[in-house]
């Protein structure tokens with residue numbers, strides 16, 4: 487049994503204002519090619535299909551095109567589930583009709599989870615696909631007023647899944663969640679404000695394979711719990727990630743083998759570092775001028791219009807950092823203490839310096855949520 491596991495496509499996402507749709511199409515073409523060659527038993531897309539609940543029309547068209555190729559042309563069944571960025575209702579439009587065509591869309595939290603039954607020479611494989619379990623939705627959907635938090639929501643839904651499991655039948659679980667101990671990036675929208683939103687890996691014991699979405703770095707967080715990671719780098723913190731998908735091969739018994747297949751991005755997100763002069767010299771030799779560039783300049787003093795001049799060589803320079811100025815080793819007017827302050831404290835300090843008195847409670851209460859919202863990853867394009 488061979489499953490292609492992918493997730494966090496975030497179709498329609500922009501990075502620092504830059505449209506990534508053609509970049510997304512470019513890697514999805516590669517995914518389709520792999521499916522065409524390998525003919526897996528299933529393609530599984532573990533949530534965050536779109537970047538937001540109301541995706542741009544071009545993103546909807548792209549998904550339509552990709553799914554049509556997989557399901558109608560290549561006849562490979564596809565399961566996709568709603569992540570925390572998707573609108574469950576919109577994503578699941580026509581899901582009853584599409585199910586008959588081999589496309590299973592999981593939007594709502596199932597009251598009685600029903601497995602998708604796949605078969606190979608060794609017998610059946612049951613796949614349970616859960617959407618992102620928003621605790622509030624689980625509470626409402628199941629009429630459990632006492633239910634609080636992500637851990638409890640996952641626990642109660644998995645209890646129901648386990649009731650439908652059969653001993654001796656290989657079982658795969660797919661979902662969209664933040665498992666404790668996983669390594670996050672800046673492009674995952676926080677699941678809870680002020681809390682971790684994480685769930686314990688121990689909740690997933692007993693499944694033969696757990697295919698998760700949400701974390702954008704490809705990783706495993708337990709012996710059988712795997713994140714395929716996002717389709718592309720979706721924040722400038724992801725320059726060192728190798729993005730791709732997973733081949734999951736389930737044997738007749740025992741643990742599956744999981745292999746990552748890297749995808750080649752249309753434009754690489756990468757970091758260039760050095761003095762302005764060194765970076766410019768490097769840029770002149772560089773043929774990959776369309777790449778998405780994060781420049782880290784080490785000059786001891788600012789260079790006038792550095793980003794404008796860099797963009798003459800790298801038109802897609804997304805971000806510029808002054809390493810020596812932002813992280814001074816000493817002798818700077820900005821003390822290390824200030825660099826360690828969280829954004830709200832930094833505002834309070836600035837307020838005090840400007841007004842001569844500390845920020846009062848009322849102002850702090852007003853400012854807190856604003857700062858929190860501004861700092862929340864994944865909202866930059868709004």
Ligand SMILES: [Mn+2]
Pocket residue numbers: 494496533534569571673674675700701
């Ligand atoms: Mn995501």
